[in-house]
Amino acid sequence: MTVMTAPEKLDELLDEEARGAAPDPAPAPETSGSTKTSSVILIAESGDLEKTWATTILASTAAASGMQVSIFFTFWGFMALVRPEKRLVGENWMQKMLSVMNRPGIDHLKLSRLNFMGMGPWMMNRLAKQYGVAKPGELLEMAMAMGVKILPCQMSMDMFGLKREDLIDGIEEPVGAATVLGMIAEGTPALFI
Amino acid sequence: MAIEITQRLDARNLSCPMPIVKTAVAIKGLAPGQLLEVLATDPGSVKDFAAWSSTTGNELVEQGVEDGVYRFVLRRK
Numbered sequence: 001m002t003v004m005t006a007p008e009k010l011d012e013l014l015d016e017e018a019r020g021a022a023p024d025p026a027p028a029p030e031t032s033g034s035t036k037t038s039s040v041i042l043i044a045e046s047g048d049l050e051k052t053w054a055t056t057i058l059a060s061t062a063a064a065s066g067m068q069v070s071i072f073f074t075f076w077g078f079m080a081l082v083r084p085e086k087r088l089v090g091e092n093w094m095q096k097m098l099s100v101m102n103r104p105g106i107d108h109l110k111l112s113r114l115n116f117m118g119m120g121p122w123m124m125n126r127l128a129k130q131y132g133v134a135k136p137g138e139l140l141e142m143a144m145a146m147g148v149k150i151l152p153c154q155m156s157m158d159m160f161g162l163k164r165e166d167l168i169d170g171i172e173e174p175v176g177a178a179t180v181l182g183m184i185a186e187g188t189p190a191l192f193i
Numbered sequence: 194m195a196i197e198i199t200q201r202l203d204a205r206n207l208s209c210p211m212p213i214v215k216t217a218v219a220i221k222g223l224a225p226g227q228l229l230e231v232l233a234t235d236p237g238s239v240k241d242f243a244a245w246s247s248t249t250g251n252e253l254v255e256q257g258v259e260d261g262v263y264r265f266v267l268r269r270k
Contacts, residue, residue, distance in 0.1 A: 061210040064217030
């Protein structure tokens with residue numbers, strides 16, 4: 001299998017920054033590290049603090065490098081799109097219980113290890129401050145200001161009983177797997193985080 | 194030839210990816226050919242600025258380090 005470069009159709013969407021890295025129509029070798037890709041889609045599935053951090057760092061840096069960036073937020077990752085001030089969300093008791101056990105919002109994510117009932121994230125936030133590291137919420141905001149598209153997963157939204165007004169502003173309409181795969185089929189590389 | 198800096202950006206005490214993100218935002222405010230000077234303390238920024246310059250085509254005109262502060266001069270594409 002060869003890695004596809006972005007097709008011409010995508011090229012029209014690129015801003016002037018990215019156009020410098022115009023895609024080469026010839027298929028690039030699979031191992032090529034020098035291929036300049038002009039778009040990327042990040043699939044934010046885990047909802048873990050450290051992985052969401054990686055997602056938002058990659059998204060903001062890719063946007064800063066002139067790439068077309070989309071983030072598809074799905075399943076546990078979807079919780080990052082709920083307004084941080086929301087406490088109890090969902091329509092039925094199961095969905096409500098889920099939001100109590102797993103507080104939604106990008107400011108309330110848990111570490112996948114060493115969480116220690118919130119001690120871990122608290123320490124991470126202190127370290128981040130000390131070392132001038134921007135937090136995921138800040139990075140996401142900046143990424144969105146730089147044109148990163150936020151695609152909420154329709155199925156996660158339905159299953160968790162979330163309404164549009166529960167979610168942060170500035171995001172796209174909810175979409176499904178076919179939209180993500182459509183982008184991949186057109187040559188956009190995807191990272192599952 | 195003396196170089197004329199159009200704008201300066203202080204990205205000191207900021208960690209990855211903030212120096213790059215702020216640079217990308219700042220350079221958009223310049224006209225093509227104008228120069229942006231960035232100060233950073235993140236040691237990773239040396240490689241990051243070279244990579245960013247090559248990805249975006251904004252030329253890295255000058256770079257140096259003094260007392261742990263890295264200095265980059267970039268020309269807007």
